[in-house]
Amino acid sequence: MKLSTKGRYAVTAMMDIALHEKVGPVTLADISQCQGISLSYLEQLFSKLRRNGLVKGVRGPGGGYRLAKPASEISVADIIDSVDERLDLTKCGGKGNCNNGEKCLTHQLWHDLTCDLHRFLSGIKLDQYVNRPQISELVKKQDAQYGRFLNRRTAA
Amino acid sequence: MKLSTKGRYAVTAMMDIALHEKVGPVTLADISQCQGISLSYLEQLFSKLRRNGLVKGVRGPGGGYRLAKPASEISVADIIDSVDERLDLTKCGGKGNCNNGEKCLTHQLWHDLTCDLHRFLSGIKLDQYVNRPQISELVKKQDAQYGRFLNRRTAA
DNA sequence: TAATTCCTGAGTAATTTAGTCAGGAATCTA
């Protein structure tokens, strides 16, 4: 039982954007460099995040991505659902025909578990982590290390 | 975010054994047929379950597998851990060196989530599901359909 | 002795994941 890096990368990237909301749009090139994720791969992921209404792209110099809604309204479940196709642990995708047309012995178990997991992830909003001093420190250190946002005015 | 069928198959198979504890050892051939899982694949999984002390194999005619301890002491987490290598959602496997030697922005999040998930799965013991009337019905129907245990005395 | 069942390890096909590549479209700055 592993989380694909797809979901993990997406959440990390969204976190990066949320952490810089006050500075302005964040480019994928920056995220790629700082978080160690391939640029082209990020582009794929953001195509999905955009289609699902989680981010807005801003083209041209000084552009990048911003959150499409407040960080307090974006949950980890939203992000994973967007890129990861599905958060479902049953074999049958919830249809209940997992064994020969009938439900398999563990259908109910996986169904319950999926619901719990989803509820849990839905409860975690981006802003919860953004506001942690521990994480603010980390990102400040990172920004300095890579010289991000050096020649940019602070935007609303 | 998906559960590999490895974990799902293992739990289903263990459930099958638990449900027939009173009848005697359950053969992998039976599980294979009733639950729709390849026999050779089951053998691989049970090799791990055995090494992790969850089942005991009984060779020879009338043999099969039984639980190595009471169903009330076997959790879903135990089973998944046994076959699935690891229940860990962090990139670094918990080491904290996920981004360039430092923790990545979402390390804490995945760590928390992993703990919660593990706690949740540890709380689900096999006997909880075995005692559900819904599931007893299902397995009774299955046994009849495949003619299991027809010529076997009920063993202690 | 023969049937049954566990048990092991090596190999393979299919799928998914992660990542590359090439090129176009919108936007900004000069």
Next chain:
DNA sequence: TAGATTCCTGACTAAATTACTCAGGAATTA
């Protein structure tokens, strides 16, 4: 208007994992 920047898209590829097969041996029972 030119050129830089950045998003944006789709097709392709490499690597890893998953799911599964195969061949054969070992213990046990009848």
